[in-house]
Amino acid sequence: MKAKARTAELEPEPRRPDFFETLFRSEYPRVVAVANRVLDDPAEAEDVAQEVFWDLHRRHPEGLPLAGRWLHSAAVHTALNRLRGRRRRQRREDLAERRREPEELGDPERHHLREDERRQVRLALARLPEKKAAVLALRYSGLSYAEVGAALGVGAGQVGTLLRRAEAELAHRLEDLKRETS
């Protein structure tokens, strides 16, 4: 109620929330969550979410049936694109970090290990085939099997199979990465 009163104060002609606003309010947190599950970076995830909503608004100003499905799909693919772009910059930052490493031994080691693991998970995710990476991000962000299936254009019945394969492959990719770095 409070929010409503504030809106009325700011806007001389109170209007009913339009399609976009209703959708934004209901879906924005989930879209951020999906992007964040991929990127593990809340600020960048918000950036992705806003870009996706802005894109939806630009392409479909009059609204879109099943817009939620469109948003989830766009969010996960945009975030994965960014993640892959980040991989390359990460390689360069790693190089830069390695040059500075001697000053940073000791206490922060534990933190480094954790950071390393997080980074490797993102790297493994970036190496997964698109659909497998997407199913993981969507399901682990709390979307239902039906919603995940809709966003990926597959039947809900196939989501379990896809998820199972993606989880197994994620584990394998991480093993590969560990071998590469050891």
Next chain:
Amino acid sequence: MRHLDDGALRRLYDDPLGVPETDRAHFAVCNQCSGRFDTVAADARRAAALLEVTAPEVDTAAALARVRAGRPLAPVVALRRRLPWRPAVAAGIAAVAIVALAVTGAAQQLLTVMQPTNVTVVPVTTSELQAMPDLAQFGTVHWSGNPQVTPVADAAAAAQAAGFSAPQATAPTGVSGAPQYAVLVQSTATFTFSAAKAQAWAAAHNVTLPAMPAGLDGSSLELTAGPAIVELYGAGSSGGEIPQLAVGKMRSPTLASTGPSVREIEDYLLSVPGFPAGLAAQLRALGDPTTTLPLPIPVDRASTSQADVNGVEAEVIGDDTGLGAGAIWVTGGYVYGVAGSQPQDTILSVARSLH
């Protein structure tokens, strides 16, 4: 009765009610399914732990206001939209690369003389580009020579004007007619650092600048670009139609400094308040600064990859909007670029056909 497949077992793990009743009844009495389920569940638990992230705290109302206000376009996209024809993407990218050389300080390049022999994509985000301090606040830019594209009659005229041979490309199927040639004359941008200007900017923005390296105040950076030959394919015999493909060859740009060492200028510019930390780290970590041309690409607008062009690694830029693709590489003292409305593979075939 048939055993449950892996998909059903996986769903049983976190959405049991989504699994048909008959399957659940079978599972309850089947040792084999139960054994397989343990593996599936262990993998799922492991994945859940691995994919754990810090939950974002979102301010939906503020975000809605931002989106309603309209998102500013990334500079590359804005540039592309202003250009009259689509294959200008290559020109746009090259222009951005040159501007970025000067603006991002391309800190790496601020050496006595730089002449790139290879090109590397530096992924940037829209917000990083926006956060970048404006180099114009640190001095003044002066252009000598008019960086203007002049149409010429043919390859021979282009070669004569540029001082090097025009590249010959095999145009892809569907792109017909002789190419239109144009030449960009050599031009030089001189940037003169001004301590007073930098201080005024810092005072106005309430930030503290790092100490300017000795000798930087009043010293100049000189960026020389061109000459370049641009060939437009599929533009019609009069050149009046929208070209489908552009090929460019430019002498590698050079950058000369009359002031302090590379390291000093780099450290200074990258430590200016507001310079995006991730980008600074990338620029610091680029390969040999005298030989690498950084090419900033907004990661949220285009995808990039590498491909071999006759033994040289080229950066390939695929426009996510499906407008086209481009490739850029450096060899023999020249920067080459091919861009057009064709798919990436076609662009690469054209790149490889250049001689």
